[in-house]
Amino acid sequence: MTDLTALFTDLVRLETRLYNVLDARLKAEHALPLGQFEFLRFIAAHGTTRVYDLAREMAITVGATSKAVDRLEAAGRVRRTANPSDRRSSLVELTPAGADILAAATPTVEAELHTWVGSVLPATALDQLATSLSTLRQRAELDPRTDRSETRT
Template sequence: MGVTDLAQAFSDLVRYETRLYNALGARLKAEHGLSTGQYEFLRFIGGRDDCRVNDLAREFAIAVGATSKGVDRLEAAGWVARRPNPENRRSCLLGLTDAGRQLLDAATPTFEDELRIRLAGPLTAAALDRLASTVARLRSTVEDAGIGQPTG
């Protein structure tokens, strides 16, 4: 077994992720009028009772300011509502509105179908399991070390 070309592995990983993200976005936009990033925010918010902007920023490794602007757009669209945080007056808690929940529920089968086509389709079940385990390990390694978080 040869030594893996790490630069090529990096390039393949990044280019695949970019194309997968774009394919998901094109389908979500065409069928539901939202981007992949908006879908991911809705999914994250919808899965938690007490979600803050800081929680989103940490999960997606993006700056708090950019996260807040993204939430502003979701709120303006009527998909997310802010409410006061009873434990901290300086922050708000985020929740899906009824319209946001309906959109998330409608878009989730589309999102999952595109993942089946683009991610699960080319791989055997065993290869997909190995990929998922490997990527989860890589992610936890950088997250546990605090690597790759935005500085702003």
């Protein structure tokens, strides 16, 4: 029987260490924190998004997300525009500078992930891990107790 508490500990410690390694390398090579990279990646995948949608994806509060978007906007990496469908929200999209930094940083992230994950596990184990984590994430996202975006500031 798998010790779920030990599994949880391993998962959290691995995530923390990977996050720290990726964050340090992105800052050193691109002056881009990993959190901002994740935001840019989500925005690029969706074209345009609301702050609320970013908050739900990142599992953080709308207030924290808004402040992060403020920093990206100040750096010239995203632009906010009025949401024609809802005056209470704005839409966020990448600027050319945001697209450029994302394109430059993506190979750096992929290289680190290959070093720490892709080169360690055989392809079948990696596929199984990806499927399992996706299943667990989907389950967590269905549970309202895990939705921090509802905490409005």
